[in-house]
Amino acid sequence: MDSDSDGIGDFQGLTKCLDHLSGIGITCLWLLPFYASPNRDNGYDVMDYYSVDPRLGTLGDFVEFMHQARERGIRVIVDLVVNHTSIQHPWFQAARKDKNSKYRDFYVWSEDPPKSDPKLLMFPNVEDSIWDYDKRAGAYYLHHFYKEQPDLNIANPTVREEICKIMGFWLELGVSGFRIDAAPFLIKGIGIEGANQQDLPDFLAQMREFLSARRGDAILLAEANVPPDQIPIYFGNGDKMHMLFNFLLNQYVFLALARQEASPLRDGLKTLPEMPKNCQWLNFVRHHDELALDRLSQSQQEEVFQAFAPDENMRIYGHGIRRRLPPMLDSDSRRIELVYSLMFSLPGTPLIRYGEEIGMGENLSLPGRDSVRTPMQWSNAANGGFSAAPAAALSRPVITEGEYGYERVNVAKEQRDPNSLVNWMERLVRLRKQCPEFGRGQWQILETDEPCVFAHCCEWEGNAVIALHNLSDRKCIVRLKSSEYQHLSDVFGDRQYEAVSDDSGSIPLEAYGYRWLRVNQM
Ligand code: GLC
16 A cells, blocks of 8 residues: 555555454564665565665654554564675675675675576576676676575675674564575575585574574564475474475465365375474465476476466466466356365465455566566555556556456455455454464364365364365265264355254265364264
């Protein structure tokens, strides 16, 4: 929400939106980078870690926002982008100018042209090497992302101290933790000559120690899309990251949806390594980046592409989809609800991104990942109520046309409609809070006689809930193979079903139907 009509959303605008967020029942907000930035990568190229980008407001506005969020019981997590800085960060500027500057060793240099493995490129087709020559420095510098984002040298203890100082600053301003951007690159040590590769992951423990000493209830959430055997590096013994984005399960969810079969989900869940008791998964459907499919095999990726991104223009980086969920599902509200009901019931904490609560669409005419980064659609006022600036001045165009145009999809309209997605989502959030078993409990996959139904049970502190999700377009009757689960009562579902009777053991489900059932103790 843009408060000063310059076409860019800002902190004062966001503060006004807190009532909407609190109305849905949001408990914590994750803010994407809002630091001073030349904005080559949507703010993920920071040039001052201690300031708010003037386009988004001032530190004063940030503090006011934090206060208002706290008043509503909403915590705030911020992005910590410290794998790299912007090329315009004073550290990099000093480093390139003077070989003897203490900042030279803040980055990773090579005098000779290093070999670049194309597999390491994060933005294939955009960059062609992870090394770029800087004339001023007379050397090559490492950058896993855009060339305007030089990688920091984490092996340098002074850099580590600086990172802790940044965390300390925002913790003092009241944040409840950090999303660690690009965590795997931070600790991989590629190109860092002489770095003790074993030591680098210890930095995660060092960050944790610092964070927990400053604020015991703050968390670290890592963005690490890595194979299952590497996940323990991030959780450690419960002494590193508290949470990890569940990239693996996310990809298996989409494979299961594409096949209309539960088996990929069962396999996906079984692939997740055990985690320490004080750690947690963060489950999501979509976020601001591409839907990455790189943990699936080539042929599995192809299945998901065929189902949800048939056109080349819907794909990105060879292994991703640059779409939002509702258009991927042809706006089928049954399937949209099914996906969120499923995601909210999977072991972990659910995350939704702005616009998901109202079913926003994408704009494929925008380049790259911008397709899913269009302004929030608040109302049917000009620019979807996002900004009073002329449309041409908006940071990105609002979706105006078609089924997902702001006149059809917006918060104000949906709030008035008892059958809207936003009101359904609010109920979902409320009921999820009433079923803490999903987040904290011991999960178990339940065997059924229907391959299209994913059934699981979560037990916590003597209570249990069961969730059934029918991934297919035909209705069915599910029989749970275990007779252990009796006295089931409906908590949530795609419609009002008749109560499950104890003797039949048969549970009907509509096409794309879902039911959450509480196991009552007699
Ligand atoms: C993360 C962000 C992505 C950004 C990249 C580089 O993957 O989610 O948007 O481009 O890091 O900072």
